[in-house]
Amino acid sequence: DIGDIIRGKDLYRGDDKENIKLQKNLKNIFAKIYDQLKPEAQKRYKDINDIDNNFYKLREDWWDANRLEVWKAIICKAEQNDKYFRQTCNDDVTSSRAIHKCRCEKKGGGNVNVVPTYFDYVPQYLR
Template identity: 55%
Template sequence: GKDLFRGNDEEKKRREKLENNLKTIFGHIYEELSKKGAQTRYNGDGGNYFQLREDWWYANRRQVWKALTCKAPQDANYFRQTVCSEGKTATKGKCRCISGDVPTYFDYVPQYLRW
C-alpha cells in the first residue's frame, strides 16, 4: 500500500528495477560506442550513463514520439490545445507538430499525464 510519508514500496521497487535495466542497456550501448572511439565524450558519465541517455534521447525522441502516438486518434490533443513553433502553430493531429517534431514541453510531462 501507499504510505503518505514513505510513498509506495511497490512503485519504488519497479523504479529501481527499471533504473537497473536502463543501466544495463546503456552500458551495452556505451561498450559499443567505446569500440568506435566515442568513449571520451562519456568518460566521466559513471555507471548511470546520464550524458549518454541525454544524447540518446536527443537523437531518438522524434521516432519514440511517433511510436507513442501512432495509435492516437487524429483529433487527439493533450489536456489543452498543443502548440508548436514557439506557440505560433497548433498540432495538426495525434499530438504532433506539422513538421513531425515533438512538442518540446512533452519531455517534461510525466507519462501518466500524457494519456
C-alpha cells in the first residue's frame, strides 16, 4: 500500500531485489527533498539513529501532508458504482460502501465528500 511503502512500513513479502531497489529509490527521492529544505527544517529530520539516511520522519510527514492528493490521484478514474471492499461511509444509520466514485456522498454543508484516507493507518492485514 502506497502510504506504507512511502513511510517504510510495507509488509511486502515478494522479491527481495525489487524491495531493495524500491527502498533505494525512495531513499534517493527523500534525500533530494531533504537537501531542498531550509536548514531549520533539516534539523527536524536529521536523526542520529538513522545511520542509513532513510529519512523516516520526513517520509511520515510527507505522507501526512500529501496523502489526500495521492488518494485522489489513485481513484481519479473511479466510476460511479466503484467501491472499496470494506464499508467506509454512513449513508443512513448503518455503515455502507463508498459507491460514489469511491467517495462518501456529500450531505449537508460539511466537507464530507472526501476520500477515506484513514485506510492508510489501518494495518495491511486488516484492509
